[in-house]
Amino acid sequence: MPEKKGLELVHTELKRDTWLFPNISIHTPQEAVKAIADLLENMDREMVVVLHTTTKGRVISAAICSVGTMNEALVDPAGIFRTALLAGANNIFLFHNHPSGDCIPSNMDVLITKRVASAGDLMGIALLDHLIIGEGGRYFSFEEEAPQYLAPVSEKHRMNDGDSVQDDILAKVERAWERRERLRRETVEELLSLIKDGDTFYDPGWSREAMAPRNPVTGTVYKGSNRLILMLAAKKYAYRDPRWMTYKNLSGLGYHVKKGEHPKILEKWTFAEQRKLLDQNGMPVLDPRGRQIYEEVPLEKPLYRTFQVYNGEQIEGLPPYQKLSEKPGELEKKVDALIESSECTILETAQEEAFYQRGCDTIYLPLRSAFHGLEAFASTAAHEMIHSTGHPSRLNRAFGKWPAFGSPDDLYCMEELRAELGSLFLMNDLEIPLKPREKRSSAAYMDQYIRGLREHPNVLFRVAADAGRAADYLLERFEKIMKLEKKEDLLPEPQVRHRKEMYPAKKGRIL
Structure with missing residues (x-):
């Protein structure tokens, strides 16, 4: 009987290896880092890992997509989404480490983020975050620091379980609020731990300098709740330095965070955004120099996000803060x-x-x-x-x-x-x-x-x-x-004149 020739029927399947962690859910960058840091933090070469999750944040599986050299790793969007599709994932978290210890994204990291986000948009699998793992618990989150590179999922696509993209967006909002609530509860407990037996806040242990926190790079003076958070941190850790900087600020000046130090998380609300000003025909409006003019447009709902700062005493090599002496009187x-x-x-x-x-x-x-x-x-x-x-x-x-x-x-x-x-x-x-x-x-x-x-x-x-x-x-x-x-x-002293010269004597006037 002659041998049959033609196409062979094949299939692929997901091979499950050892579990790295128990059944968990991820809703914040901090939770994502905690789940994967043990695998990536001490690696001597770059490694790319992806976590597959459901719309509710439950982790389905993890996959190592690439192992590279000391300073680069090949990132193939097809390889990233191949296992995601087989795992039936609705969302993914992308991770890679920097063996150098810093976690500042390179231009290539930004480009890869945009490529993976665009590919996920086409396949209906959202890239929720791309996290770069550094040394000593440091990380960079695109969701926190540069969300514009995480392209939104098109409304034309649906998730595998039938939930709409709108539902997924609402889930993100809920996670942000959960993150905020957790941060605020921690702050309240720190404050209440300092208030005992009817004492006031005027404790000699407070450092006057550290109670006025500011960013020396941007000139920002922290106000309201952020000021309270940093004041409590200064009290707790006995900081005398009022300077607080983001990792980007201090690394831009050539400084590094001391090993084992952790940042404080602050809040930021955005109530308006800058949009290109267009004319009645939808064409850009330019200034006399030919540059695009932007207008500030109030947002229907304010955007909430968090960011991280380090105190001057947590920064290696930063010159000590010089306290100004007070003048007598x-x-x-x-x-x-x-x-x-x-x-x-x-x-x-x-x-x-x-x-x-x-x-x-x-x-x-x-x-x-x-x-x-x-x-x-x-x-x-x-x-x-x-x-x-x-x-x-x-x-x-x-x-x-x-x-x-x-x-x-x-x-x-x-x-x-x-x-x-x-x-x-x-x-x-x-x-x-x-x-x-x-x-x-x-x-x-x-x-x-x-x-x-x-x-x-x-x-x-x-x-x-x-x-x-x-x-x-x-x-x-x-x-x-x-x-x-x-x-x-600053006014000059008035020229003193004899009273008789200022007011000449007149009849009937007593001087």
């Missing part, structure tokens, strides 16, 4: 200018309590001589002045109530927390040394807002934002007063 000038800058009346009287009365818009303070130092007086005044910014004629906040017989309500407790944080911000912005306030926080509302923050962590971040606005409001008026005083100091 500077403290007195600052305290006087602070009191003078108040929009409401401040009365210093012989009494024990310090309080703000909203009805008559007046602050009542004990005499300065009753305080243990001018710093303690300033911190008490700052606390009450933060309260005064809530007046309807200023920032208009709800104060809440504390009945004569009963407990303070939630609004009252949050206003007290707002004043605590706001005065702490203000004192550090004014560079006035921190000393405990004479009026200690009442255990009644301390216990209540501690309990409230544990139940609703987001409240702390709203309060911190309000406290930052209140401190900035007072700081702006303070700076105006200080500028006026400086101008007066």
Whole structure:
């Protein structure tokens, strides 16, 4: 019988090897890095690994797609998606390591990310992130730092389980919110661990310099919740350096992170985006030099993302921070200018309590001589002045109530927390040394807002934002007063003339 010739019927199948980790789900870059870091972190050559996941983030399998040399590895999109298709994956995470230890993406890394994202768009398998693993737990996430290179999946495509792309986008949003909630709960617990037995925030252990965090490269002064996060980190690790930088900032200056150091995660909200300005015909609008003009367009929903920063004391070789010395008599000038800058009346009287009365818009303070130092007086005044910014004629906040017989309500407790944080911000912005306030926080509302923050962590971040606005409001008026005083100091001394020369004697006038 003659041998039959023609096409042979073949098939491919997925060969399953050893499991690297138990059944897990991935929703954030940090979770993705934790899952794969042990495999890639100590490799002496570049390796490309892909994780296959479902739309809900459950990891189906992992595949090693390439093993290269010390500084490169061949990345073939076909090889990446071959195992993804066989595994029935809806999404993938792409990883590769840099044996040099840094995790800054190269131009080729960016190009590969765009190619893989485009290929996934055609096949209906989304590239959720491309992560570069460095040394000592460092990593670079395209989703966090450069999401524009992760091309969105076309709405024409559907995932293998029938879920729409819109559902997948919503899942991403949910993961972002979960990441935010986890970060905020950690911050709340760090804060509450420092507040015990009704103590105020004015602990001598706080470093005045580190309480005013900023980025020396970009000039950014961290505000609101980010400021609170960095202040807590400075307190926890006894940092005296107010400088905080991203890995890109410090590596651009030629510095490296000390081995074993970990970054702090901060929040960033984007409320608008830059778009090309087009004319009625859809053509680009150019300036006189022929450059594209952009317009700022508000987003329907603000974008939330996180980024990482390192303190100056975590950076190898960074010159130590030089603290500026204070001039003699500077403290007195600052305290006087602070009191003078108040929009409401401040009365210093012989009494024990310090309080703000909203009805008559007046602050009542004990005499300065009753305080243990001018710093303690300033911190008490700052606390009450933060309260005064809530007046309807200023920032208009709800104060809440504390009945004569009963407990303070939630609004009252949050206003007290707002004043605590706001005065702490203000004192550090004014560079006035921190000393405990004479009026200690009442255990009644301390216990209540501690309990409230544990139940609703987001409240702390709203309060911190309000406290930052209140401190900035007072700081702006303070700076105006200080500028006026400086101008007066710079004015030339008036030429002294004899009184008789200035006012000649006239009949009937007594000199």
